[in-house]
Amino acid sequence: MKARVYITLKKSVLDPQGETVKRALTHLGFNSIEEVRMGKYVELHLNTASRKQAEQRVRQMCEQLLANPVIEEFRYDIVSR
Numbered sequence: 001m002k003a004r005v006y007i008t009l010k011k012s013v014l015d016p017q018g019e020t021v022k023r024a025l026t027h028l029g030f031n032s033i034e035e036v037r038m039g040k041y042v043e044l045h046l047n048t049a050s051r052k053q054a055e056q057r058v059r060q061m062c063e064q065l066l067a068n069p070v071i072e073e074f075r076y077d078i079v080s081r
Contacts, residue, residue: 001054002078002079003043003058003076004042005041005042005058006040006076007072007073008037008038008072009039009071009073010071010072010073013071015036015037018038019036022035040066055076058076059076
């Protein structure tokens with residue numbers, strides 16, 4: 001199975017990288033952008049017995065290492081390879 005993990009800053013956290021990208025895009029003529037939020041994408045290939053086990057393991061990985069629960073939130077999709 002494959003897990004696609006999306007990690008983003010919580011809405012209440014300032015995103016200086018997103019602001020920098022927004023400014024750069026505006027300078028390039030993309031004036032319709034209201035907000036940019038940057039994040040991380042992680043793809044994991046798992047060898048697990050079931051989808052439920054894969055979901056449990058991915059959640060544990062996110063909570064223990066991949067995401068900082070103080071400032072980030074995460075979501076994930078489990079898909080067949």
